[in-house]
Amino acid sequence: DSGVTQTPKHLITATGQRVTLRCSPRSGDLSVYWYQQSLDQGLQFLIQYYNGEERAKGNILERFSAQQFPDLHSELNLSSLELGDSALYFCASSEGQGVSYEQYFGPGTRLTVT
C-alpha cells in the first residue's frame, strides 16, 4: 500500500459525459501527478500540482482539467468523453516538486467509456 488513495476504482460512463476522478496523496506529500495508461501502453504524464499550484503540464487534452485543493487532494475532470479516453488513470504523489523525489502511485481508476 503506497498510501495514495484513488476513487472510484472503476467507472463506466457513456460518450459525451463528464466524470471526476479523485486522489488523496500520502500524508505530508505536497505534489500530485496524474497519468493516463491506455490498454497495454506506457504511462502518459498529464499534469502535476504542487501545494495547490499547477507545476507542470504534459499531454493533457483541453477536455481534461485538474485542480489541487487546500487539503492537498486532487481531482481530474474529464469532459465530453470519447471512446479513446477509456484507460487507467493513475495519481501519484511526492514530498517535493522536483524530479528527484520518489513518486508513489495510487491503485488507479479504470475508466470505461461506452
Added chain:
Amino acid sequence: AQTVTQSQPEMSVQEAETVTLSCTYDTSESDYYLFWYKQPPSRQMILVIRQEAYKQQNATENRFSVNFQKAAKSFSLKISDSQLGDAAMYFCAYRSDPSGTYKYIFGTGTRLKVLA
C-alpha cells in the same frame, strides 16, 4: 524531444535464471533520472530501481541491478535469480527538469514471463 524505447515487448526467463531488459533513451540533457517500474497484474506501479545520471556507479537493489551506459544512452535492468513473483510489465522511465520544465516519460513496457 526526449524519447524512451523498450524494444522487447515480451521476454521469458526460467525460474532462478537471470534476465536483462533493455531500455534506450534519447536526450540532449546532461542531468536527469532514470527509473524502472514494475506493474504486476494488480496494475499497481511499483518502483524497482532508480539511477541518477550524474552517478557513474550502477544502482543495485537486492536481485535487481542496472547497467547504465550514459554515452550510449542505455539503461538495462538485470534481474537475477528470477522468481515467479517477478512476472509483470516493466517500464523504463525518464525524468528531467531543464530550466523548470519538468518532463516525465515512460517507455511502452516489456512483459516478463517467468517459467517454473
